[in-house]
Amino acid sequence: MHQEDAHGGQAQASPTPKLPGWKYPVVFNTATGQRTIKNPDGKWGDPQHLGRVLQAYAVECVRADAQRRGRIVTERTHRDASITLAVQVRKSHGK
Numbered sequence: 001m002h003q004e005d006a007h008g009g010q011a012q013a014s015p016t017p018k019l020p021g022w023k024y025p026v027v028f029n030t031a032t033g034q035r036t037i038k039n040p041d042g043k044w045g046d047p048q049h050l051g052r053v054l055q056a057y058a059v060e061c062v063r064a065d066a067q068r069r070g071r072i073v074t075e076r077t078h079r080d081a082s083i084t085l086a087v088q089v090r091k092s093h094g095k
Contacts, residue, residue: 019045019046019049019050019053020046020049021045021046021049022044022045022046022049022050023044023045024038024044024045026050026053028057033061035054035057037050052081055081055083059075059083059085062085062087066087070090071087071088071089071090072087072088073085073086073087073088074086074088
């Protein structure tokens with residue numbers, strides 16, 4: 001699925017993940033970071049599934065941004081399923 005973005009370029013829509021037991025898929029526009037999700041009062045699916053997808057999406061956004069800046073990201077997953085990310089910032093020499 002391709003659309004033209006507001007700047008005249010091609011906006012990429014990601015594959016639309018279908019969450020287990022959900023009535024409709026989640027749609028991410030990777031060019032803008034926009035996501036399309038509707039779940040009125042949890043009637044269309046289990047909010048925990050959505051939370052896992054949003055968490056993974058946020059991690060990948062941080063990784064992509066860090067990579068563009070030449071930084072390294074390490075990830076630690078905790079027993080409660082929360083995630084800690086550490087971004088290494090290189091010290092500049094001579095300043």
